[in-house]
Amino acid sequence: MEDFTKIKNILGPLRVFENEPLYKYTYFKIGGSARLFFEAKNVEDLKLALETATEHKIPFVVLGGGANVLVSDQGFEGLVIRNRAEGVKLVGIKGTINKIGKGIKSALVWTASGTLMNQLGRFTMDQGLEGLEFLLSIPGTVGGGIKINSHFEVEKGEFLGNRLVSAALFDSKTGQVKNVDHEYFNFAYDHSKIQKTGEVVLEAVFRLDNSPDPGALWQKAMDNVKRRNEEQPVGVACSGCTFRNISVQCAKRLKTPNLTTSAGYIIESLGLKGTKIDGVQISTHHANFIINTGGAKASDVIQLIKLIKEKAKRTYNLDLKEEIFYVGNF
Ligand SMILES: Cc1cc2nc3c(=O)[nH]c(=O)nc-3n(C[C@H](O)[C@H](O)[C@H](O)COP(=O)(O)OP(=O)(O)OC[C@H]3O[C@@H](n4cnc5c(N)ncnc54)[C@H](O)[C@@H]3O)c2cc1C
Known part of the structure; x- marks a missing residue:
């Protein structure tokens, strides 16, 4: 040993x-x-x-x-x-603060990468800054969020990466820390460059604008939470969406209703909603969620993922790609 x-x-x-x-x-x-x-x-x-x-x-x-x-x-x-490296603070302000504390035009917010996205969202809303209120309902840390470019309403541009200005990354190939800017990440839907490089986010800075209506920020965030609770399974053991949504080209080719790119729609249309394998089940609420119904093994999840991918390929000639990341040998 x-x-x-x-x-x-x-x-x-x-x-x-x-x-x-x-x-x-x-x-x-x-x-x-x-x-x-x-x-x-x-x-x-x-x-x-x-x-x-x-x-x-x-x-x-x-x-x-x-x-x-x-x-x-x-x-x-x-x-x-x-x-669990947590911390969030204002590090720069554009504009002038008047006697009643107003006048900020935009601000830079620093976070340690282990800060919960929820915490970052709360902090920015409390400061009257808009742009990250959608994070209130997204589990996980800022570092994990940057890797997948966490998002909510994609069509409205609600991506974590859209607000990122700079970050410090650890590169295990050189053993060094490097400071990079927004462009470095090549952010796209469910994509950032560090998925390939394996670099680790240590800390990050985001730029946010002052909201003309700060009171509405919390309302919007709470509405998102409500919507999520209606559309997704709540209080169950799962890793969120299993697969990435399909491309617009694929949606056009498959003539999906309203050209939806939802992987959940695809899985449901394959007749797989509710399918069980040992300790796991495709959610009956939202078909892109695989749920651990009790005592599940990773191998059960893999079997279900394989089943979905094979049926999507056979039926639609579609290659579904996982959104989740694998840890360890599979
Ligand atoms: C119920 C539920 C709902 C969800 N809803 C959404 C949603 O609406 N939108 C959305 O975008 N996502 C959603 N997700 C997925 C999840 O919230 C995000 O993917 C989030 O970014 C995961 O962050 P994490 O810290 O938990 O990452 P982990 O699960 O801990 O890690 C994910 C990957 O990131 C890597 N990683 C972690 N920290 C770092 C770091 N500091 N630097 C580099 N790499 C790192 C890990 O090695 C791993 O490869 C949901 C998940 C659940 C369970």
Whole structure:
């Protein structure tokens, strides 16, 4: 068995756990154990853990909120870094603040990457800043959100990446931190460049405009929560949408109703809504959600994903692509 004493000494012997079950840290409530597990409590912690893993050539993975991952039943043979580096603050203001505290035109907001998106959304609304109120109903951290370019109403341009100005990334290939701007990420629907590079977000800065009607921000955010609760399953173990929506070209080719690009529509039209395999089921509420009905294994989820993909290919010649990320060997 490998000797991890050095790693433990660097990160703190009482802060590194061996064989820690990972299901506890995922929304799916599925997954085996991490060989080593460490919780980063601030950006410095996160950086140190990443540098240590890189230097000692130990495979690592960063977990944010665990809202968009499927962890293998065999767990992860390396260091799992749970990112709890939280913090959000105003770092720049454009405009002048008058006696009653008004007059800000736009502001720069800094966040540590382990900050919950929900927390970032709340902070910006409390400051009367608009543009990220849709985050109130999205689980997970800013780092995980940047990787997938978290979104709500796509047609209205509600993407996390649209507001990002700059970020600090850790690159395990060089062991260095680099500062990058918005363009670096090549943001698109469910896409950012770091999905390919594997770089880790340490911190990020967002630019937001002052809202002409700050009171309406919370109303809009609450309306979103209400809508989500009506349209999606609530209070169940799942990882949100399993598949990315299809392209507009595919929607045109398939002549979907109102040219919907919804992967949920596709799965429902395949007659798969409600399908069960052992501990998992395609939600009867929203067909793009796979639910752990109790004691599910990652292999059950994989079987269901395979079934959906095969039927989509056979019926529509469509290659559905997962939105969730895999952790460990599959
Ligand atoms: C009920 C439910 C509803 C959802 N609704 C939405 C929705 O409306 N819109 C939407 O966009 N998403 C939605 N999601 C998906 C999820 O909220 C987002 O994908 C979110 O960005 C996941 O963040 P996380 O911190 O939990 O990431 P994790 O699940 O922890 O990780 C996801 C991936 O990001 C990587 N990662 C994590 N932190 C970092 C970092 N700091 N730097 C680099 N990579 C990192 C991980 O290694 C992994 O590959 C939903 C999920 C659930 C469970």
